[in-house]
Amino acid sequence: MKILLNGKPFELADKSSASNLLESLQLSDKKLAMEINQEIVPRSEYEHYQLHANDKVEIVHAIGGG
Amino acid sequence: MNTMQNPLQVAGKTYHSRLLVGTGKYKDLEETRLAIEASGAEIVTVAIRRTNIGQNPDEPNLLDVIHPDKYTLLPNTAGCYSAEDAVRTCRLARELLDGHNLTKLEVLGDEKTLFPHITETLKAAETLVKDGFEVMVYTNDDPIVARELEQIGCAAVMPLAAPIGSGLGIRNPYNILEIIENANVPIIVDAGVGTASDAAIAMEMGCDGVLMNTAIAAAKDPVLMASAMKKGIEAGREAFLAGRMPRKRYASASSPIDGTFF
Secondary structure (H helix, E strand, C coil): CEEEECCEEEECCCCCEHHHHHHHCCCCCCCCEEEECCEEECHHHCCCCECCCCCEEEEEEEEECC | CCHHHCCEEECCEEECCCEEECCCCCCCHHHHHHHHHHHCCCEEEEEEEECCCCCCCCCCCHHHHCCCCCCEEEEECCCCCCHHHHHHHHHHHHHHCCCCCEEEECCECCCCCCCECHHHHHHHHHHHHHCCCEEEEEECCCHHHHHHHHHHCCCEEEECCCCCCCCCCCCCHHHHHHHHHHCCCCEEEECCCCCHHHHHHHHHCCCCEEEECHHHHCCCCHHHHHHHHHHHHHHHHHHHHHCCCCCCCCCCCCCCCCCCCC
């Protein structure tokens, strides 16, 4: 299925969870936050959070800034 | 009274440094780390951005060098032009930092000046305070807006000295003074400082702190400038507490006239 990941189309297996997505991106152990369809998904829910086609996923981290 | 006995208090936490620094525009993470360390800052701002998908997973992360156990992180909403985007950014930051609810709200109104968008800032501040955030808010040097932001419940009000990244110093000192004199929350000059004397002037006026990024990061030697800023802040604070002499138009001899033998 196709989702929109950080503004770009991204292909992943049907019935993937948020955890599966992070694993496929090799980001599982990274300090980040996730928003799906403009709702925050807490880290504790990644494993059970089921992604759907056309979900809009944002994955963010902290970078240098003032 | 020395500066250690008179610490900065923001959102219920005590800080001995009154210099707050950003982490943008450095050459690399090592320079960031060294400059932040030299500044003595305890509150450090970070930005929230999309993770690069497909990047080297071993790429070093800012939070490895600016560790949340060592510094109070102040995630900002830089780049936001609406209350909605700013609130979204703050919520993502709170999740990213495990529930840490201190945030630097900045909603911009114009790309050329990066002046704050005041009506959107007020809207975002109200939403964030209701949502349990401790909001340190970037604003312009308007005393009435500063008062409104305090009334909304912001933890600190942060008027600009001059446009972000301009290094022009305090352009409107009497407005900043008015804001300080009327405030019951910390007033932190945010943005526009260029060099150590600018930081000292802000502190001499009675500001509770100064937040800066470019003045350190864009210096030829950022680590040395970070150290200079630390001293400028401390000198300005001590001078404020000491209370400066009154300005006089004519001279007043320092050596006594009595006992002259000529």
